[in-house]
Every structure is written in structure tokens, then in C-alpha cells.
Amino acid sequence: MxxxxxxxxxxxxxxxxxxxxxxxxxxxxxxxPQVVQIVLTAYPVGFLVxxxxxxPAVAQYGHERTFVAILVLALLAASGFVFTxxxxxxxxxxxxxxxxxxxxxxVCESWINLYAEHHNRGALFSIYMLTTAIAVLLGQVLxxxxxxxxxxxxxxxxxxxxxxxxxxxxxxxxxALPAIDPEHAGSARPVRRxxxxxxxxxxxxxxxxxxxxxxxxxxxxxxxxxxGTQIGLSAATTVxxxxxxxxxxxxxxxxxxWLSDRFERRIILLVQGILSVTLCAAIAWLGNSSVPLxxxxxxxxxxxxxxxxxxxxxxxxxxxxxxxxxxASGTLLLLYSIGNVATPGISAGLMEHMGAxxxxxxxxxxxxxxTIAACYNLLRRPVVAPAMQAVxxxx
Numbered sequence: 001m002x003x004x005x006x007x008x009x010x011x012x013x014x015x016x017x018x019x020x021x022x023x024x025x026x027x028x029x030x031x032x033p034q035v036v037q038i039v040l041t042a043y044p045v046g047f048l049v050x051x052x053x054x055x056p057a058v059a060q061y062g063h064e065r066t067f068v069a070i071l072v073l074a075l076l077a078a079s080g081f082v083f084t085x086x087x088x089x090x091x092x093x094x095x096x097x098x099x100x101x102x103x104x105x106x107v108c109e110s111w112i113n114l115y116a117e118h119h120n121r122g123a124l125f126s127i128y129m130l131t132t133a134i135a136v137l138l139g140q141v142l143x144x145x146x147x148x149x150x151x152x153x154x155x156x157x158x159x160x161x162x163x164x165x166x167x168x169x170x171x172x173x174x175x176a177l178p179a180i181d182p183e184h185a186g187s188a189r190p191v192r193r194x195x196x197x198x199x200x201x202x203x204x205x206x207x208x209x210x211x212x213x214x215x216x217x218x219x220x221x222x223x224x225x226x227x228g229t230q231i232g233l234s235a236a237t238t239v240x241x242x243x244x245x246x247x248x249x250x251x252x253x254x255x256x257x258w259l260s261d262r263f264e265r266r267i268i269l270l271v272q273g274i275l276s277v278t279l280c281a282a283i284a285w286l287g288n289s290s291v292p293l294x295x296x297x298x299x300x301x302x303x304x305x306x307x308x309x310x311x312x313x314x315x316x317x318x319x320x321x322x323x324x325x326x327x328a329s330g331t332l333l334l335l336y337s338i339g340n341v342a343t344p345g346i347s348a349g350l351m352e353h354m355g356a357x358x359x360x361x362x363x364x365x366x367x368x369x370x371t372i373a374a375c376y377n378l379l380r381r382p383v384v385a386p387a388m389q390a391v392x393x394x395x
């Protein structure tokens with residue numbers, strides 16, 4: 001799996017650099033706020049489209065060739081910033097960049113789910129999540145090394161994506177996936193996408209937890225600076241909070257993945273939900289009392305909330321037939337991205353009307369839903385093969 005992880009890491013580094021570089025450029029004086037909004041919106045729109053269009057490509061060409069095509073698309077989108085600063089064209093580049101990254105995630109996550117077995121799926125997913133987290137961090141380090149105002153920033157970002165494409169050919173072919181079940185290999189019936197409702201019938205806690213993961217990951221990084229300012233923290237302390245929760249999420253990925261391979265994943269999600277609710281309440285009530293305590297609470301919250309996604313994905317994959325992996329990955333990533341896009345505005349509105357701790361009202365509410373869904377998943381009867389087939393046929 002090393003060539004795959006190297007490719008995804010380099011591609012994510014390039015994407016993170018481009019996101020920062022575009023934001024820095026758009027912050028220059030003389031650029032219309034309307035243009036800035038459209039350019040910034042293009043990436044999440046492209047991301048949503050990528051979640052929808054990847055499954056047919058994988059079905060037609062397979063994971064590996066689709067991965068190469070996506071990297072080529074990402075390289076073209078990244079190279080566009082090098083050759084022109086015509087802002088309307090940047091809308092297209094960001095749209096293609098978002099589409100490429102979403103497709104890249106769908107391909108990698110569905111491939112991991114197909115390649116992994118029950119005893120190591122959590123560990124492999126934790127490695128994948130750790131890789132993407134490190135890539136985002138390295139992207140910011142590279143921006144600092146090249147220089148935020150350097151004219152070569154876009155060139156370095158494009159070169160990083162080119163290295164991701166080169167690593168695919170240098171690393172050789174991917175490991176072979178398990179053989180397709182003969183029962184379905186000869187089936188002429190087309191494989192349809194499992195929608196959110198069908199996935200909810202099979203694994204309720206996965207659907208709820210993935211959506212909550214999108215809410216948490218976006219809100220905690222986008223709104224923590226606002227939270228810190230509103231409770232009177234210095235800029236350096238606020239940056240320290242964001243860094244703390246990022247490091248906590250990275251450090252916890254491997255041990256949580258190890259645990260999820262050895263214990264019931266629904267119980268782990270239940271524990272994560274209860275801990276997240278408790279920590280959100282503690283931060284909301286005690287956050288103003290002590291800065292060291294706030295750092296401790298943020299660290300534990302990062303270890304808990306930022307590891308929900310891989311556990312939920314691993315459990316969901318264990319409930320699906322292999323022929324639905326790609327479509328299910330796309331649907332779950334779509335739910336994740338909707339949580340990313342739709343909720344920061346709600347959180348910001350709550351904070352404006354109810355104060356800074358209201359940020360954790362939304363996060364804690366989502367954690368309550370994860371807890372309830374985990375309880376429901378534990379208490380209901382297991383999904384047997386006939387029931388699963390009926391769900392698939394209604395999809």
C-alpha cells in the first residue's frame with residue numbers, strides 16, 4: 001500500500017498548498033468580493049460533483065486507471081494557476097481541483113475497503129487518515145518555506161501534484177484485490193448507487209457518524225479562531241488551540257484504528273459519541289476558566305471526535321457487499337462534504353446570537369445523534385443476507 005499512500009499524500013500536499021495560495025492571492029486589494037466568493041465556492045461545488053461521478057468511472061476503468069486519470073486532471077487544474085492569473089479561469093481550476101480530490105478520496109477509500117479484511121480494516125483506514133492529515137500539515141509547511149508571497153508558490157504546488165503522478169508509475173502496480181464473488185460476477189443487473197436511506201437501513205450509525213465527521217472537521221478548524229477571539233484569547237493562543245486539536249487527531253488515528261480491529265466498532269462509536277458530548281459540554285462551560293484546561297479539553301476532544309470518520313467507514317464497509325463499495329464510498333463522502341459545507345454558517349449564526357460556547361452546541365448535538373445511532377445499531381437485529389438484498393433492491 002506504500003505507493004498508494006505516497007500518491008495520496010503528495011496530491012493532498014499540492015491541494016493544501018493551492019488552497020492556501022489561492023486564498024492569499026484573493027486577499028490582495030482590488031479584487032471584487034463577488035469574484036472571491038465564487039472562486040472559493042468553486043472547490044466545494046467541484047468536490048460534491050466528484051462524489052457523484054466517480055463510481056461510473058471506477059466501474060468502467062477500475063480503481064488504478066481511474067486514479068491515474070484523476071491525478072492527470074488534478075495536475076491540469078494545478079498547472080492552470082501557473083500560466084494565468086485571469087480570475088474567471090480560476091473558477092474552473094478550483095472546480096476541477098475539488099472534483100479531482102473528491103474522486104481521489106472515493107477511489108482510495110473504496111479500494112482500501114475492498115482490499116482490507118475485517119481484522120485490519122480499521123488499521124488501514126487509520127493509516128490513510130493519518131496520511132491525509134500529515135499531508136495537509138506538510139502543505140502549510142511548504143507554503144511557509146517557499147514564502148506566502150512568493151511568485152513560485154503555484155509552481156511548487158503543481159510540481160508536487162506531478163510528483164504524485166510520477167510516484168504511481170515508479171511504485172508499480174497496486175496489490176491485487178480479492179476475487180469477485182462468482183454469484184455476482186456473472187450478474188447482468190447493473191450495480192446501482194446505494195443512497196443515504198439505503199445505507200441508513202444497513203448501518204445507521206455510519207451515516208450519522210460520517211455526517212457528524214464532516215460537521216466536526218470543518219467547524220473545529222474554521223470557527224476555532226473566531227471562538228478564541230470571542231473568549232478573549234490572544235492570536236498565538238488561538239493558533240495553538242488549532243494546532244493542538246490537529247496533532248491530537250493525528251496521534252489518535254493509529255491507536256483508535258488498532259482498537260476498532262479488535263473490539264466491536266459500534267461500541268467504539270458509542271464511546272466516542274458519549275465522550276464527544278461530555279467534552280463539548282465541558283468546553284462550553286469551563287472554557288473561560290483556565291487556558292491550560294482548555295488545551296487539555298481540546299486535545300482530548302481532537303483524539304475523540306477526529307477519529308470517528310475512519311471507525312464509521314470501517315464499520316459501514318463490513319456491512320456491505322464488495323460490489324457496492326465504490327458507490328457507498330461516494331455517497332458517504334457526499335454526506336461528509338455536505339456536513340462540511342452546510343453547517344459553518346449555522347455555527348457562526350449561533351455564536352453571534354448566543355456567544356462563543358454556542359459553537360459546541362452544534363458539535364455536541366451531532367455527537368448526541370451519533371450516540372443514539374450507535375445505541376440503535378447495537379440494539380437492533382443484525383442485518384442478514386436476505387434483508388441486505390432487499391435493501392439493495394430498493395436502493
